Amino acid sequence: MSKDLRINDEIRAREVRLVGEEGEQLGIMSGRDALRIALEKSLDLVEIAPTAKPPVCKLMDYGKFKYEQAKKDKEARKKHKVTEIKEVKLRPNIEDHDFETKARNAQRFLNDGDKVKVTIMFRGREITHPDLGRKLCLRLAEFVKVEANIEREPKLEGRNMIMILTPVKHD
Known part of the structure; x- marks a missing residue:
């Protein structure tokens, strides 16, 4: 009314x-x-x-x-859930433990129903190896494959590579 x-x-x-x-x-x-x-x-x-x-x-x-x-x-x-975009920033030469910590954070964001923007930041001459960033993005996507779908494939934008993950709808 x-x-x-x-x-x-x-x-x-x-x-x-x-x-x-x-x-x-x-x-x-x-x-x-x-x-x-x-x-x-x-x-x-x-x-x-x-x-x-x-x-x-x-x-x-x-x-x-x-x-x-x-x-x-x-x-x-109160019932209306606003989906936010949370960001996880990584470097191409990240250590395994640090990667797992970041991946668990992404997992938690996805379980809360938020989208996750994965950003790989290249510094200096690292930009000459975009394949490392792509592998890292796909490794993270594999880590959270139960919780997420890839909305946007890894793509180089300036000195950053960006990939967006969306939560999987569980019934």
């Missing part, structure tokens, strides 16, 4: 279709009569379908309705 619902005196329609607080149809009547019924029951008259002919209005406690909507929106935001 839209945020800017018209309530009570803001409803300008001559005739409205009135719906009770439990969802029962109360029929088509003048806007004034509908507002009178709402006031008698200590409720608000809320226009829920302004484009209908005649507009549909419902009897409800508007404050309570807004509170419930806010609660639902907050719950929906």
Whole structure:
């Protein structure tokens, strides 16, 4: 439902279709009569379908309705997982233990549902051996093959080689 619902005196329609607080149809009547019924029951008259002919209005406690909507929106935001891109930086001549540590970090990121950007940084004349960087990328991809798919193959960009891994969806 839209945020800017018209309530009570803001409803300008001559005739409205009135719906009770439990969802029962109360029929088509003048806007004034509908507002009178709402006031008698200590409720608000809320226009829920302004484009209908005649507009549909419902009897409800508007404050309570807004509170419930806010609660639902907050719950929906809580469940919504934002995938981030985490980065693992490596050097072409990395030691085995350091590589395993970085690979375990990548594994953890993937298990958390995040994408992993693997960056191989070349310094000086290391750039003349891009095959070393490619092998390192593929070795890391092999290490995390259960958790990840390669979204983007290793590619040289300037002095860095970049590969992107995405988490595998487990059912």
